[in-house]
Amino acid sequence: MKTAHRLSLIPPYLFAEIDKKKQAAMARGVDIVNLGIGDPDLPTPKILVEALQKAVEDPDTHNYPPYEGTADFRKAVSVYYQDRFGVDVDPATEVIGLIGSKEGIAHIALAFVDPGDVVLLTNPGYPVYNTAAIMAGGTPYHVPIHAETGYFPDFSAIPSDVARKAKMFYINYPNNPTSAVVTKDQLKEAVAFAKEYDILLCHDLAYSEVCYDGYRSISILEIEGAKDVAIEFNSLSKTFNMTGWRIGMAVGAKEAIAGLGAIKTNVDSGVFKAIQKAAIFGLLHPDRQKMIDENNAIFQARRDKVVAGLKHLGWNIEAPKASFYLWLPVPKGYTSAQFAGIMLDECGIVVSPGTGYGEYGEGYFRMTLTAPDERFDVALQRMADKGIRY
Ligand SMILES: Cc1ncc(COP(=O)(O)O)c(C=O)c1O
Known part of the structure; x- marks a missing residue:
């Protein structure tokens, strides 16, 4: 074969x-x-496990979930984004549920990359960015990130002919594997670069809540104008030790959410509604x-x-x-x-x-x-x- x-x-x-x-x-x-x-x-956390147990008993959770995530889940994500980052996202058009953020990170390329298009990604980086680009028929372009520059890309070093061919740019802060974090000014630079070259900026915020010494991670949507060019991937995996549950979300530009949704509608049928209910419980919990x-x-x-x-x-x-x-x-x-x-x-x-x-x-x-x-x-x-x- x-x-x-x-x-x-x-x-x-x-x-x-x-x-x-x-x-x-x-x-x-x-x-x-x-x-x-x-x-x-x-x-x-035990209370999330109990929320799942309760939700499983409810026959309403047993049939196919909506492809884009339940209305309640998307609403909970928007409430969380407002509460945590001070960012408004419309649950109807700017939020989508994911089977873990990895799923969305991989599928987004199928919606935006044609054969021959360039996909920019930071190197070293989470390996899925590279494979997502390849699976979509795109050409990955690895942007080096170095200790001396805080593991943040030097946008001016990306050749402009490469940038012009690029459709997407994956960035990830807090970063895996380097654990680097960013400032708002750095994210502003990323948004400006994406705007200049009309690139979909894909910010991977999977480590959103895994922060120490009072540090708070930043959503790309906190940057003015980011919603025109950016999608952000987030996840409950690391936030609540739920890696095995497979639930995450993407928020951001309507066109990006719709494109990702069009792919997902044809390849999966969403996350088990009982898991979405437990996730809502966690995201909206007063003790989150x-x-x-x-x-x-x-x-x-x-x-x-x-x-x-x-x-x-x-x-x-x-x-x-x-x-x-x-x-x-x-x-x-x-x-x-x-x-x-x-x-x-x-x-x-x-x-x-x-x-x-x-x-x-x-x-x-x-x-x-x-x-x-x-x-x-x-x-x-x-x-x-x-x-x-x-
Ligand atoms: C940088 C990064 N993004 C995304 C993911 C995927 O997480 P999940 O699919 O569990 O949300 C991981 C998992 O290790 C990761 O390290």
Whole structure:
């Protein structure tokens, strides 16, 4: 059987590769410390689980949901956006429900990219931007982001002939894998660039609520005029430890929401209504921020412990202000892949090589904060025992 040419263009999904290696090590009896995947180890808040249980009992939730998300879910998203970001979005035309933000991030390209169109994306970056561009027949153009510029793109370095051919630009702050955050002025620059070249700006805000030290992430829609050119992807996955539930949303430019909706109508049938009900309960809950703060406090304490431990091992890094990720330089003399291999082979620790997020991730590796506290003690001790230092 011959697969489509486009499949040959898609690089192996990073986490699938890591998972294979991890499985092999486990089969050898290695006690693996998995710091590779950004999937919270903490449970969904109990009251959301109970809201789901109640909703499942209601036969009204058992039939097909509306493609675009229930009216109540879209309304809850608009209330959340007003409350959290001070942004108005019309639930009828500027909000759509998603089966997790990944689904929308992948499908949006099918609505806006024709063969030969350029899709701009930051590198290192979440791998789905690249594959979404390829699956739509577009040509990904990787915009490097570097530590020296806060992992924010230098728009002036993008050749204007490339920018003119571009239909979309994926950006993501708080950023995976670098954990970089942005200022409003930086987002203003992104909106201005998108306007200048008539590009759909796709802001991935999946880490919207995973913030530390009082930092608050920014919605692209807080920028004046952004709604003319931008769509934002958001998710309940990381906000409420609901990665397995598969529910997210996109908000922004009407044309972008309608285009995405047209694709989705033909490929999926929306999110189980009971899950949407539980999500509404979470988004509108008077203690929403309290739930989020309690969760973040756990990750923040972990972050501090791991950053301190890594400092002892020679990594002089700043604690990230958001996300689950530590983006760390590999010790001299190794590539990212070699170092990730050594961490697995010598210490039984899974980390992601920076190159899994693109070529500009070379020289780095990513460690997540989504494992139980004691596993970090184990990981740091094993690194010290094996003499792994920066
Ligand atoms: C940057 C980024 N965007 C989007 C997602 C997708 O999240 P979900 O589909 O669970 O909303 C992830 C998941 O890890 C991510 O890291």
